[in-house]
Amino acid sequence: MYQELKQRVLAANLQLPKYGLVTFTWGNVSEIDRENGVIAIKPSGVEYDVMSENDIVIVDLEGNRVEGDLNPSSDTATHIELYKAFPNIGGIVHTHSRNATIWAQAGKDIPALGTTHADYFYGDVPCTRQLTHDEITTDYEKNTGLVIIEEFTKRHIDPQAMPGAIIAGHAPFTWGKDGSDAVHNAVVMEEVAAMATATRSISPEAAIQPELLDKHYNRKHGKDSYYGQK
Amino acid sequence: MYQELKQRVLAANLQLPKYGLVTFTWGNVSEIDRENGVIAIKPSGVEYDVMSENDIVIVDLEGNRVEGDLNPSSDTATHIELYKAFPNIGGIVHTHSRNATIWAQAGKDIPALGTTHADYFYGDVPCTRQLTHDEITTDYEKNTGLVIIEEFTKRHIDPQAMPGAIIAGHAPFTWGKDGSDAVHNAVVMEEVAAMATATRSISPEAAIQPELLDKHYNRKHGKDSYYGQK
Amino acid sequence: MYQELKQRVLAANLQLPKYGLVTFTWGNVSEIDRENGVIAIKPSGVEYDVMSENDIVIVDLEGNRVEGDLNPSSDTATHIELYKAFPNIGGIVHTHSRNATIWAQAGKDIPALGTTHADYFYGDVPCTRQLTHDEITTDYEKNTGLVIIEEFTKRHIDPQAMPGAIIAGHAPFTWGKDGSDAVHNAVVMEEVAAMATATRSISPEAAIQPELLDKHYNRKHGKDSYYGQK
Amino acid sequence: MYQELKQRVLAANLQLPKYGLVTFTWGNVSEIDRENGVIAIKPSGVEYDVMSENDIVIVDLEGNRVEGDLNPSSDTATHIELYKAFPNIGGIVHTHSRNATIWAQAGKDIPALGTTHADYFYGDVPCTRQLTHDEITTDYEKNTGLVIIEEFTKRHIDPQAMPGAIIAGHAPFTWGKDGSDAVHNAVVMEEVAAMATATRSISPEAAIQPELLDKHYNRKHGKDSYYGQK
Structure with missing residues (x-):
């Protein structure tokens, strides 16, 4: 029933090693079918080079397995919270890509x-607060999603203008209109994170001009955009 | 009519991913045909691995499309200003290559x-001033070219002895006698930028001796050069 | 007699260049057959691309060669001490992988x-003390093993929850249930070492929350683990 | 007449791009035939992927071309001085490999x-003094060789125990028993230079214990060495 969805999610997952975003199995991509209320996601701990279409797991929005023999990613509960809170996103990526993770570890x-940053992320990529002891010991993966959402709410950030976040002490999540778009944003976050680390090493006070941030973001996004082919 | 020019510009654009200078579509190469007053340039937002010769767009020096079905690079106006101001250059490259961009971000x-630097760039690679609010909101890409030209005029820099510049908060441009030569200089700028970042991390006060800069630049350039085969 | 063991140890050694952990011959993998009291290990100074199954050397726990024509790795005595002290490990890796070695050199x-770190290493990866003059001049490789063991004893570290260490001024060792698992841990140590260097450059005081360390380590290890397929 | 020598020197030159030590044509390998008093060296400015055996140039120890149609490397005079001063070396490499060059630029x-360092280089790799104005303007390449030799003489360094040096503001030279061995040492210098930069970033005061330097160098070199196969 969800063959096409699984195919797309498999393809998006295979982009992670292609773009150098993952070591071993440290990453996962999901995509949501909002009409049918299900999510397709990578199985937990399975190597990319042996993964096949039917290994992709279908779960509902309560996390119950609907199709597939394998356990879904251990991060499934995080994906579900994000899909529920951000109604306009269609795909989510989680990795431990090196340079984005560095900023997460730094908190x-x-x-x-x-x-480069402004072309994709309209402002600083937010790092969440640390989870509390209780949030870590009970429903950890669900709470990981909730602290991302809390940060966006508290800072009044639009998840479509800021397609990603980093979790303090952990690693990045990105999203997009589908799985492949979320991977695209994961590649960009990794690149701008690497640039940011090195830029700050030669200029600790560096920052973008607000008008330049506006210009580049709006050149590529929204009704007045003029980048690319229409 | 411009088939050979398009072929050369396609080939030069394909060198960008080959040399690791671009992520996704973040770069473009153009070449000018000064006799006919036209420029061949990469189409906007098209992936390198699907680009074909006839996707290359021909525009005149007012930016009007002369040949091609696609929109030219959104940076076309910057290229045009540089060709108009620097009469001896034949090709231009723009990328967001990581290490050169770091210095641009640092301003x-x-x-x-x-x-290594002196063999190609006769002095520090200039970083422009920031654009003003008005320069960003109106004719941004044209003004990007103008601030480069302003910097070369103000500092009395010869664009043939300094085949590139970086824009504050943005990224590098390089040029050369044709598109391929401009790519060559983009590779070099990226390499010397990486070396500069790391050198300064172990020796903040490092600088080249002026006579060594002269020696190496003149060993490879001008009438007394003796590097390579004649 | 030990053909299958040699085959496995050859395969594990060949993973070292595949994962970019070695320059030239700077690394070795061994595996122990505890029933027969022998160790299979890489021959000393042999290039990976010409190594064959029968080049793998079989030694007993006193370091005597049992099978094979070549000299075993010069680090064999270190491997032997670790196998003797840590009864639950089955394979050992030694490399000079760049980022882990940096921390060893820093002491x-x-x-x-x-x-990322917590998923594999339950706490800071210990760096040994420096060896004394006498430990270096006499039985150096054996003493290298002994200072690792001393560090684990002194700090009450369980070698199964901490599958590796770094030697002051030298380089890393990792271990696992077999040679391939030890290589896996060597890849992880290299990655987290690289992340740690860069993290500290932007946040000198960064550290993981103890409860997050617990959570991630126990999510993947022990009786309450729930990562992967069972 | 020198076909075998040219073949070896071509092969050694082709190792430079293979090991990632060169950008474009920025490197050269030579080898000496001491019996016949000639040197085989890379032609100046020729790309590695089009270089053939007969492009390798044979020069005598005064720098006169003995065989070949192309100009020898512009650095030939440096190679000649080193061969004359260091009678036991058989091959020389010059590159602008990134990490070694960083230390040269830092002076x-x-x-x-x-x-890792001690296994190949018996002590700090010496950086020469800067060349004087006169040394740069007249006989620059010859003087580059002479400042290396001066440094070794002044510090009483044995060029066989220290198979390389870096020139202030410039880049590294390495040597060995033949061209291929010199390339091997160039790879090692690049790796230990990268490690040194990062080590110092986390521990500015790091240094090797003298007895560990002795131990590792002598484990691989000289009459009491026991690394590898005999």
């Missing part, structure tokens, strides 16, 4: 320092 | 620290 | 800064 | 910080 936003 | 010249 | 533990 | 010795 700091990935600062917007130039147009 | 600092890429300092000349050794002979 | 500092690789700090646990995030969940 | 600092590559510090011996661990056993």
